[in-house]
Amino acid sequence: MAQQIPAPLGRGPKRNLFAHVVASLGLRIIKGELSPALPFPKEADLGAEFGASRSVIREAVKSLAARGLIASQTRTGIRVLEPLNWNLLDAEVLNWRYSTMPQAEFYSELFEIRLLIEPEAARLAAIRGNAAEIATIAQAFAAMSEAARTETSGVAADLSFHRAILAAAHNALLLQMGNLIAVGLDIAHRLSRESFAVFLPMHQRVLDAIIARDSDAAGSAMRHLLSETQEFMNRLIRT
Amino acid sequence: MAQQIPAPLGRGPKRNLFAHVVASLGLRIIKGELSPALPFPKEADLGAEFGASRSVIREAVKSLAARGLIASQTRTGIRVLEPLNWNLLDAEVLNWRYSTMPQAEFYSELFEIRLLIEPEAARLAAIRGNAAEIATIAQAFAAMSEAARTETSGVAADLSFHRAILAAAHNALLLQMGNLIAVGLDIAHRLSRESFAVFLPMHQRVLDAIIARDSDAAGSAMRHLLSETQEFMNRLIRT
DNA sequence: TATTCACATATTATCTGATAATATGATAAA
DNA sequence: TTTATCATATTATCAGATAATATGTGAATA
Missing domain, CATH: 1.20.120.530 (GntR ligand-binding domain-like)
Structure with missing residues (x-):
């Protein structure tokens, strides 16, 4: 029996899209590649970049918002918050910070x-x-x-x-x-x-x-x- | 000019549904009304209860998950995590805890x-x-x-x-x-x-x-x- | 009887496409 | 110059669909 094709691998994880988007954006924010000063990509752009639907992007945004990394508002878009607001004791944030x-x-x-x-x-x-x-x-x-x-x-x-x-x-x-x-x-x-x-x-x-x-x-x-x-x-x- | 009808008020906030669902569930969890032992309502039921679409419910779930209150898994459903995992230093969690x-x-x-x-x-x-x-x-x-x-x-x-x-x-x-x-x-x-x-x-x-x-x-x-x-x-x- | 395997099923995960709400900037009026 | 009006861009919410996956059921097997 032909082994099932193991992964779609268009380019990166397709099975845990949500977690991948969260980790990827979280890391970019902690690194400073995305900062309060810079404009944040809008939902549609993020979707295109990650090859994900708006739902996944929005859920990832809410997850990062709950950690104090970003905030999002109608018409204004998403923005990175000041490091003061980051939940540094969150296990994920802690690990992202450690790795950078x-x-x-x-x-x-x-x-x-x-x-x-x-x-x-x-x-x-x-x-x-x-x-x-x-x-x-x-x-x-x-x-x-x-x-x-x-x-x-x-x-x-x-x-x-x-x-x-x-x-x-x-x-x-x-x-x-x-x-x-x-x-x-x-x-x-x-x-x-x-x-x-x-x-x-x-x-x-x-x-x-x-x-x-x-x-x-x-x-x-x-x-x-x-x-x-x-x-x-x-x-x-x-x- | 007739003043615009101020709110739909079917029963509770309709303008900030997401925040309302998050706060409501968060408080219930902290209070212990929803606990690791008890079965958690599934997305569909939550949607019916709050009069919200699945999108809103899912975003709220992700937000609470990021605070360590719950976890969610295919087929298994949502479950409340042990208090050990709660991000007590999160400003929201802190306030929910304080009020209860x-x-x-x-x-x-x-x-x-x-x-x-x-x-x-x-x-x-x-x-x-x-x-x-x-x-x-x-x-x-x-x-x-x-x-x-x-x-x-x-x-x-x-x-x-x-x-x-x-x-x-x-x-x-x-x-x-x-x-x-x-x-x-x-x-x-x-x-x-x-x-x-x-x-x-x-x-x-x-x-x-x-x-x-x-x-x-x-x-x-x-x-x-x-x-x-x-x-x-x-x-x-x-x- | 106990164990393993195949499979149906329930629930979340993701996608698609649409309408509603709202903050911003442009434009017009004062 | 200030204020009021309005069009517009972006997120917020809704609706309905398909995909993935963990769980339990029942059959096959030892």
Whole structure:
């Protein structure tokens, strides 16, 4: 039986048109190729460029508008908003930004926030976390250890560890910062697989402090973990 | 000349259908009336309910999806995502949440973050802010003083003041937190008009420290301003 | 009985073409 | 010079169609 022709490939993805248009325009905006100063193509032009119907273009525009990147108005057309309005904590925007910014700059910006957020989160987790939440943190740590032992990727477990701490801090807005951490860990683990095992003991110290309900120790253990990671990454990036 | 009939008012806004559908569904999701456990109405049903075409419904769905509230898939339909995925820092989501949560709870959550972010931002502003940026902070403060003198609403100036400090800290992710502050100030100024003049001197102390490039003083002045505001609000809410 | 496979079906994804609303700029009037 | 009127360009909304795809059903099989 003749294998089905795999893709139409007129020129690019035809199956996920919407996602493709969103990502393509989003990236162009973050790069600055489309800016508030420049005129934005109108729906019809975008449709022609992407080979998409107006529906798809309009849905993509609404998606980008919801992220604060653009706004659209009858007769006026579409325009790029000032970066001030961009939802930088949106996972997509975060990734687009990461892929276009100088790595060192992005990373220092990111860690500045993590150092602000996570020690306090660890502190609160030690105070407010209930048994189940602390168990979740412990489980994530166990998964990290197991990954280190079997030398498999522990990035998911690492993320779970940090997210579980945010969750145990009982502040929904804090939990939101998980996106930041996700990107940070993703970069870290892509740059260096081994970083992982090195930092395991520091994670353990955070966990132990939380279990012991020692909030100050939890905070400083987390601060220590992050500073060391940051320094480690800086060395890596520089070389 | 007969005045034009002002609105079709079949039942609700007909002019901004898209925005209406987004707000309506968004609110229902935040309230929990639509949850991950429950089945979500399909596009056709939503269209019937809102008296809107499928295009409008689909655009609204994409807008909510971009905020992490829902996801949609062929054949499976639409489903509400876990609150973990919600973009809580999105201005709309923030407002929906504010209007449905117990005020005291929302407020304490909010201030926990502000106390985390803003003192450090003030500290960084004192170190990194350039002349123009510091001038912007000063201008905002002048506008606040003027508003206090003329007893007009200074909420815009207040917001400008805090945003200008975030901007002077030179970290785009930090600047993002401006949305939080906007909601916080909005609530504060709605609860009490006079709070404004009372806190003017504390704002001044922050400004002065930044001008003097005294980072530690700027940080503690900001911390002081926020704690006092929080306590003031707590008293107001309790009564 | 349990597992695998083929297939009908329900729902979103995309396309097409039309009408309505509205902000802008041009034109005319004051 | 300012104000009022109007044509126009662009998005907003509607309507109806076809395509793609995940799910469950039932048949075939071990």
